[in-house]
Amino acid sequence: MNGFAALVRRELALSLAQASDSAIVVLFFVIAAVLFPFGIGPEPNILARIAPGIVLATALLAALLSFDRLFNADYEDGSLDLLMLLPMPPSAVVLAKCLAHWLTTGLPLLIAAPLVAAMLRLDGAAYGVLMLAMALATPTISLIGALGAAIMVGARRGGVLLPLIVLPLTVPVLIFAAAAVDAASGGLSARPHLMLLAALLLFAAVLTPVAASAALRQAME
Amino acid sequence: MDQFSGQGVRCVRGLRAVFAGVSFALAGGGALILRGPNGSGKSSLLRLMAGLGRPDAGSVQWNGSAIGEDPEAHAARTAYLGHSDAVKPTLSIAANIRLWCRLRGGTDAMADAALAKVGLQQRAALPARLLSAGQRKRLALARTIAAPAALWLLDEPVTALDSDGIAALLAAIARHRASGGMVVVSAHGEIALPDAATLDLAAFAAELEPA
Numbered sequence: 001m002n003g004f005a006a007l008v009r010r011e012l013a014l015s016l017a018q019a020s021d022s023a024i025v026v027l028f029f030v031i032a033a034v035l036f037p038f039g040i041g042p043e044p045n046i047l048a049r050i051a052p053g054i055v056l057a058t059a060l061l062a063a064l065l066s067f068d069r070l071f072n073a074d075y076e077d078g079s080l081d082l083l084m085l086l087p088m089p090p091s092a093v094v095l096a097k098c099l100a101h102w103l104t105t106g107l108p109l110l111i112a113a114p115l116v117a118a119m120l121r122l123d124g125a126a127y128g129v130l131m132l133a134m135a136l137a138t139p140t141i142s143l144i145g146a147l148g149a150a151i152m153v154g155a156r157r158g159g160v161l162l163p164l165i166v167l168p169l170t171v172p173v174l175i176f177a178a179a180a181v182d183a184a185s186g187g188l189s190a191r192p193h194l195m196l197l198a199a200l201l202l203f204a205a206v207l208t209p210v211a212a213s214a215a216l217r218q219a220m221e
Numbered sequence: 222m223d224q225f226s227g228q229g230v231r232c233v234r235g236l237r238a239v240f241a242g243v244s245f246a247l248a249g250g251g252a253l254i255l256r257g258p259n260g261s262g263k264s265s266l267l268r269l270m271a272g273l274g275r276p277d278a279g280s281v282q283w284n285g286s287a288i289g290e291d292p293e294a295h296a297a298r299t300a301y302l303g304h305s306d307a308v309k310p311t312l313s314i315a316a317n318i319r320l321w322c323r324l325r326g327g328t329d330a331m332a333d334a335a336l337a338k339v340g341l342q343q344r345a346a347l348p349a350r351l352l353s354a355g356q357r358k359r360l361a362l363a364r365t366i367a368a369p370a371a372l373w374l375l376d377e378p379v380t381a382l383d384s385d386g387i388a389a390l391l392a393a394i395a396r397h398r399a400s401g402g403m404v405v406v407s408a409h410g411e412i413a414l415p416d417a418a419t420l421d422l423a424a425f426a427a428e429l430e431p432a
Binding site: 220 | 268271272273274275293294296297304305306307308312316320321323324326
């Protein structure tokens with residue numbers, strides 16, 4: 001377990017040294033969401049109606065920007081060999097990377113989400129659920145993205161292919177997260193949607209590290 | 222005494238068998254030098270020894286059991302230095318080595334001692350992007366030997382090193398062997414390891430077998 005904590009610290013130190021990477025993701029999130037009022041017009045009712053979907057979909061797209069380097073940076077400079085040779089299971093290495101990725105990408109998106117939602121005139125009653133839904137959706141996106149990044153290690157044009165692999169897998173997350181916020185702004189219970197989001201998170205937390213480490217081992221041979 | 226050995230190891234890259242029938246044995250304090258022309262599979266054999274991939278035939282064993290049976294135990298006793306130096310240019314020299322040292326169960330003091338051995342301790346606070354190729358190699362070397370490991374696998378460790386660097390490397394290897402450690406080194410040029418066995422991979426070049 002000490003190794004796990006040390007690995008998370010390594011990843012955080014590397015992200016901190018390149019803090020602009022995280023800033024770019026959050027800025028992309030804000031700017032992409034701002035495009036919608038420009039495109040659709042400032043009609044508050046329409047914006048409030050589509051705000052949940054826009055916040056979740058643009059957060060997902062923004063997160064995609066960050067997966068390209070998740071394993072490839074370590075693959076290119078030889079660090080990935082050493083990570084696979086740590087005295088811990090490769091799936092623990094993947095999980096540590098996902099945790100660090102969430103802390104440096106998912107968490108900033110989570111914090112920026114209410115700001116973006118306010119810009120889109122999201123119903124005041126829905127903010128609590130928005131934060132909950134983002135808190136459950138962003139780690140799931142980190143895990144699924146890590147799987148895509150592991151499959152793409154060493155692939156030519158991996159950065160372009162990655163969204164094609166990751167986006168379809170994240171559709172359920174988008175559906176239930178947006179539905180939860182939608183339900184809350186309509187005065188309905190968001191509970192069933194949040195439960196399903198939590199189930200997706202648990203499912204991803206168990207399966208993706210195993211699958212990603214298998215993909216990484218394949219890339220090492 | 223610990224025993225590291227390989228029997229009839231064959232390696233296939235793509236559709237081409239690189240080598241076949243390679244056997245070796247190392248006991249505590251032993252050293253093995255891998256030789257052979259470019260493409261003869263020195264790096265591939267070192268990767269198999271480290272546990273990055275499995276041999277296509279034959280086996281690599283530690284004390285008689287295949288290393289694939291308990292990869293974590295093998296990883297814990299192995300220090301591997303590959304072609305790429307795995308140096309992160311954005312981190313300081315000290316951070317580069319300390320983060321890895323902690324990951325392998327070492328301490329910051331061990332990391333600093335290893336930096337001193339390769340003569341980089343005065344520059345420890347500088348970002349690693351300022352290092353020259355030879356200094357990066359020294360840093361990679363220090364990282365490899367910082368945390369204790371019974372088996373060192375060094376792929377072309379003398380490339381880009383100056384004579385001081387090579388002397389530091391040989392001194393570190395001598396200390397490691399004196400305390401019962403093993404080392405496998407691939408090299409093109411001369412490398413002065415007393416009582417080292419030599420394995421010339423050119424002799425094991427395999428023919429492509431019909432599928």
